[in-house]
Every structure is written in C-alpha cells, then in structure tokens.
Amino acid sequence: MMYKRCLIILTLATMMFSCKKDQMQSDIPTTSDTSAVDALESEMAATRSDEENETDFESDARTPRVCVDRLTDSDPIILDERDDVNERAVLRKGTKWANGKTLKVFFMNGSSYLRNKVITYARRWANHANLHFVVTNNKAESDIRVGFKINRDRGSWSYLGKDADRYRKGKQTMNFGWFNRKTEESELRRTIIHEFGHAIGLAHEHLSPVSTINWDKPKVYDYYMGPPNNWTRKQVDDNVLNRYKPRDVRNTKYDPLSIMHYPVDPALTTDGQAVGENTTLSDKDKNFIKRIYPN
Structure with a gap:
C-alpha cells in the first residue's frame, strides 16, 4: 500500500514538472517567430502603427519628397569591361546583382x-x-x-x-x-x-559625370539648407552638387528624363535649365537596364 502511494506521488510530481517546463519553454520567443523578434527591435518599437502612419496626412504633406542617398563605404568595384553598355543611365560600380x-x-x-x-x-x-x-x-x-x-x-x-x-x-x-x-x-x-x-544598383542621374546641369550653387545651398529640407551643406553636396567621378560609375549619355533624376527648378540653375518630375521609366532607362541585366 505504501509502495503504491509513493509511486502515485512520484508520478504526479513528474507530470507537474513536465508541465511547468513546457510552459517555460513556450514563453521563450524563437528565431522563427518573426513577429516576436521584430517587436524587440528598437526601430520597430519606435514606429507607429500602420493606421497612424497612413492617416497622418498633415505631416506627410509637409515632408520634402526628395530621395536621399544612402552612402556606404563599399569599394567602388567597376563592372566587367566586357559589359558593353551603350545606353543612358548611371550605375554605381560594385552594386550589380x-x-x-x-x-x-x-x-x-x-x-x-x-x-x-x-x-x-x-x-x-x-x-x-x-x-x-x-x-x-x-x-x-x-x-x-x-x-x-x-x-x-x-x-x-x-x-x-x-x-x-x-x-x-x-x-x-x-x-x-x-x-x-x-x-x-x-x-x-x-x-x-x-x-x-x-x-x-542605379544611382541618381543628375549626379552623372556627364550631367549638363549648370547649378547656381549659392541658390542651391539656400534652397536645400532651408525649410522644409533643412539639409546640411554636406548633404547638399552629396545629394545634388557633387557628380560621381568617371572612375566610380559606369555611365553613358546623360538622360534628363530618367526616373532616377531629381526634379530641377529653373531658378536653381544659371541658365534656366529645368527638369520636370519624372514619374515613369524613360526609354533610355529601359534600354540601359536591359544591357545591365540581359535576358
């Protein structure tokens, strides 16, 4: 009788420990649980909900709609010289997939x-x-x-x-x-x-080594360093004025119609040159990318 009682107690204790262990393991987020991992990331923790992001119309209307370069320290590896690119666009060296x-x-x-x-x-x-x-x-x-x-x-x-x-x-x-x-x-x-x-892999077209834009630099600095952009002088140089050096990119003829081109206000150039807001691929964009990634 005593033996049976001890056996029952031991069995119950084992079951309770097993349940507790399972519960503890279930509370630990695994790497396959992407939602749990994402929730721990600082940038996501500071990000508002989709509903808030997509209904903040007033703030969005004040946002400068200009793409900002994300510069890295990657080595400027040139495309293979066998790549015969005859069309127009700018491709940063070493960025081709x-x-x-x-x-x-x-x-x-x-x-x-x-x-x-x-x-x-x-x-x-x-x-x-x-x-x-x-x-x-x-x-x-x-x-x-x-x-x-x-x-x-x-x-x-x-x-x-x-x-x-x-x-x-x-x-x-x-x-x-x-x-x-x-x-x-x-x-x-x-x-x-x-x-x-x-x-x-495409860079900004207005930074092409063969770009024909004659910037009025003092006006460019005044415009981009003021509101709503509020850029630093270096940001203006990097994003608008400093063209890529020929050794750093593979490029051909300049294409002001490229989807990769900034809009250019004629008030910011010395000769009144303007470039509109390009909203789709130009013919030269299409031809160039075919050469870079041929079928």
Whole structure:
C-alpha cells in the first residue's frame, strides 16, 4: 500500500514538472517567430502603427519628397569591361546583382494596400531586366527589407544594389516616408520605381559625370539648407552638387528624363535649365537596364 502511494506521488510530481517546463519553454520567443523578434527591435518599437502612419496626412504633406542617398563605404568595384553598355543611365560600380537573380522582398510593416503598390511598381523594372521580385515572409532570407516610416523616418531612400548584402542581420534597406492611403498614384509610381532603381544598383542621374546641369550653387545651398529640407551643406553636396567621378560609375549619355533624376527648378540653375518630375521609366532607362541585366 505504501509502495503504491509513493509511486502515485512520484508520478504526479513528474507530470507537474513536465508541465511547468513546457510552459517555460513556450514563453521563450524563437528565431522563427518573426513577429516576436521584430517587436524587440528598437526601430520597430519606435514606429507607429500602420493606421497612424497612413492617416497622418498633415505631416506627410509637409515632408520634402526628395530621395536621399544612402552612402556606404563599399569599394567602388567597376563592372566587367566586357559589359558593353551603350545606353543612358548611371550605375554605381560594385552594386550589380547577379544576372537573373530573384530578389526577395520582406515588408517590415505597412498595410496590404501599400505593400501591393510597392511590389507592383517594383516589377516595372523586371519587365525590362533579367531580374525577378518576390515577396517573402522570412526576413532572414530576404534581399530587400522595406519599411514605411520606420522609427518615424519620413524620408524615402534605398541602399544601392548589393550594398544591401551588408545588412543580412535583418536591418532595413529601403524606406518610404511620405506614403499614406491618399497618396496619388503618380507619386506612388514615381517614388517606388525610383527607390527600386537604387535597389538594383542605379544611382541618381543628375549626379552623372556627364550631367549638363549648370547649378547656381549659392541658390542651391539656400534652397536645400532651408525649410522644409533643412539639409546640411554636406548633404547638399552629396545629394545634388557633387557628380560621381568617371572612375566610380559606369555611365553613358546623360538622360534628363530618367526616373532616377531629381526634379530641377529653373531658378536653381544659371541658365534656366529645368527638369520636370519624372514619374515613369524613360526609354533610355529601359534600354540601359536591359544591357545591365540581359535576358
């Protein structure tokens, strides 16, 4: 009788320990639980909800709608000299993906509406280049990580091409800072295609070594260093005035119609030259990217 009682007590104790252990293990977030991991990231912790991000119309209206370069210290490796590029655009050396690559896009936040817009317009490049864009829910395997106002960042930017490989630990590689549910279709198209141009290796066209823009530098500094941009002098130099050196890029003829070109106000040039707000791929964009990523 005593033996049976001891056996029952031992069995119950074992079951209770086992249940407690299972409960403790279930409370530990695993690396496969991407939502739990994301919640611990500082940039996400400081990011507002999709609902707040997409209804802050007043603040979005005040945001300067200018893409800001994301500069890195990557070595300027030139494209293979066998790459015979005869069309127009600017490609930063060393940023080209492997031809035919499928680029996996991970969304860090954002409504399904904005996510669908992004992947739809990103694929405009794939219509003319031997590249493919697919959405993945696995951040660890992604090539491009897109966020909307992450950490309340209202700028729009993207790392250039394979520079994104430096951020394999789940860091954001692209941001859209002024999108909301009322953003005009032409603005969505313009900005998304532009940023994904960066993501496949293209730099800003107005910084081409053969750009013909005659900037009125004092006026350029006054404009961009004042509100709403409030840039530093260095930011103006890096984003507007300092053209790439020929040894740093592979380029051909200058294309003012390129989707990768900043708008140019004639008041900021010495000869009244102007460039409008390009909202879609130019013919030269299409021809150039075909040469860079041929079928």
